Amino acid sequence: MTHEEIEQLMDDYSLYMLKLAYVYVKNRQSAEDIVQEVFLQLYEQSHYREQGEIKSYLTTLVVNRSKNYLKSWSYRMLLFKEVYIEKSTTNKDALIADEERKLIGEAIFKLPLKYREVLYFHYYEELKTAQMAEMMKIPESTVKTRLVKARKLLKDKLP
Missing domain, CATH: 1.10.1740 (Rna Polymerase Sigma Factor; Chain: A)
Known part of the structure; x- marks a missing residue:
């Protein structure tokens, strides 16, 4: 190139x-x-x-x-x-939104990699399960199972 x-x-x-x-x-x-x-x-x-x-x-x-x-x-x-360094802000609404994003982000990053990557590809890159399966070189059913399991684990980790 x-x-x-x-x-x-x-x-x-x-x-x-x-x-x-x-x-x-x-x-x-x-x-x-x-x-x-x-x-x-x-x-x-x-x-x-x-x-x-x-x-x-x-x-x-x-x-x-x-x-x-x-x-x-x-x-x-x-x-x-x-x-880890915490950032402080004065705006309460922004502070609450930041705290929620931080909690969700921390919960996602505490998940094992195989669950974290399917969540990223699904929600942030908006890939279909077939596309994820092809890219990750695993069966589509495995992608679906990991997505379900990742959502359950994330739900359990959030207050």
Whole structure:
């Protein structure tokens, strides 16, 4: 791929890829690194030829790179060093909405990865179960089962 084509892909898909990587790694800097590595890999692959939708290909690269990161030693060390900082606001309505989003986000991030990823693809990317099954390389019935289980687990975790 040419430099211009890579720049166009970065403009079109970098935010999507960053959100996707963040769902997996739960750390913005790590997610940014993963996205950057994916684009570098794509740039270095001179043999790449488009066989399908580029978004699917980029999604697969980000998911695989994120899963590899979660298996890495650097990720395990980061877990020990991570500190959460709470932000305070003065507007009560905004504070309540932020608190609800925070509670939901925390509950989602406490779910196992296999449930977290189906929730993300279903609610944030609005993918159909067949699309998720194809992308994740699992049967569609497994996607449906994970979605049901994820909703139940999320409901149990929320007050």
